[in-house]
Amino acid sequence: MHWNQTKLKGWGRTCRAVCQVCRPERTEDVAKYLEQVGKNGIIARGLGHSYGDQAINDDGAVMVFRRMDRIRSFNEETGELVCEPGLTLRAVTELFSGRGFTAPITTGSGYHTLGAAVASDMFGSNAHKKGTISKFVNWIDVTLASGETVRADTQNNPDLFSATKGGMGLTGFISLISLTLPKRPAPNLKIRKERCPDLDTLMERLADGRKADICYAWIDTLAKGNAIGRGILTTATFTDEAAKPPLFRMPGIKLPFYLPNFIVNTFSSTLINDIFYRFFASPAEKVLPYEQFIYPKDMFLGWEKTRGRRGFYQFRFSFSEAEGPQAVRRILTEVSRTRAGSFMATLMPLKEESSADMSFPMKGYCLSLDFTRRRGIEEFLIHLETIASEHRGRISLQNDALLEPRNLQRMYKRLDDFKKTLATYDPHKKFDSSFARRLGLKGEPK
Ligand SMILES: Cc1cc2nc3c(=O)[nH]c(=O)nc-3n(C[C@H](O)[C@H](O)[C@H](O)COP(=O)(O)OP(=O)(O)OC[C@H]3O[C@@H](n4cnc5c(N)ncnc54)[C@H](O)[C@@H]3O)c2cc1C
Known part of the structure; x- marks a missing residue:
């Protein structure tokens, strides 16, 4: 059994911790490593692509499951x-x-x-x-x-x-x-992009987009006034129509360094958003092989480096159908008014709650916003958290790094059932993480 002391971080690079790390090769190893765990407990980790402190355990142990992939x-x-x-x-x-x-x-x-x-x-x-x-x-x-x-x-x-x-x-x-x-259902996808000049149009088109197999919208969070909520809706539907072979295949781009702070600012983002909005929504339909369309973020290896060295937060909200339009407008207006500049913002429709105790989705909408870390941003994001909770929204736990226990209780109605199950199956709190301690999931918050 082999342990390494390693500095681990969340994908947003706002949460870091020194942890004792083990990497089991097979199922039998898991129980053997568990026997050796000390008082600060242990948490599982896959690739560490959750944004905050979910897969780290300050001063405790972490089990990385990447090698168990049979x-x-x-x-x-x-x-x-x-x-x-x-x-x-x-x-x-x-x-x-x-x-x-x-x-x-x-x-x-x-x-x-x-x-x-x-x-x-x-x-x-x-x-x-x-x-x-x-x-x-x-x-x-x-x-x-x-x-x-x-x-x-x-x-x-x-x-x-x-x-x-x-x-x-x-x-x-x-x-x-x-x-x-x-x-x-079919080998290819028919893809359609549509420019929507304001939030009302975007919401209306998003409702129609629910008929497609895939549907999401990119939002320009720096747009002002009547243009707040302008964006590009992308829909894709499975089709047997033949895909045109691409003229050339974009190679995967590996970003070798973090973008410097003077590039990652509100002025440059406004310019980039404007160019993106005007020129990246060709109205013509395109047929692409399924495999070529999915995982767009994997084209950039080191995607997180586009957010600068300071790290970033991702805020992901879900809202019901009734509250969604108003809540999304309020949040986008706050982001535009303060020029907080979210680099990446997407909106998508959601079908239903899931069967999980801590289900994040609800029948309605999901809004995701990325913010570069800078002075004052944490206070602003806690303000957005309060707006979300006023609209009975939820914050996604896998993306979060800032949620406060009182809002967790308000947002997740089955939290007490969840905590009861944790106490039944893990009475001595062996499974623990920086995330669990922040939110008081295994006792008083720390
Ligand atoms: C570029 C990018 C795109 C993303 N897109 C999406 C998206 O489209 N939809 C979405 O829902 N999320 C998305 N995410 C969020 C993220 O990927 C998820 O949170 C995912 O869980 C991370 O996978 P991972 O293997 O890196 O897990 P980690 O970050 O290592 O772990 C995530 C959580 O799973 C737990 N865990 C891991 N393995 C086990 C195990 N064997 N047993 C029990 N618990 C375990 C960990 O303890 C931790 O709490 C995205 C993230 C990035 C960086």
């Missing part, structure tokens, strides 16, 4: 895949799309492990049709604090099942997953 079985008839938690969504797409299946969720990047995808109850730009990954999970094997591994599904340990999906690794370690891959 496929145990695949059923060509039903699409049932049984695999270890370190397999990535991207690998699932690469291995199974040629056989007529897709990963259940179309996320911006494919570099997320399946264990983390289940523990974060991830969803993508097909969420208005397919919901979150939870819906596709048949069962999971969870290694508990005692070292015992138990199966959890809707019949066996159902409380553990609903707490582990979206439970951010705090119930135990997911050591095996069975999920059903959906059949791909």
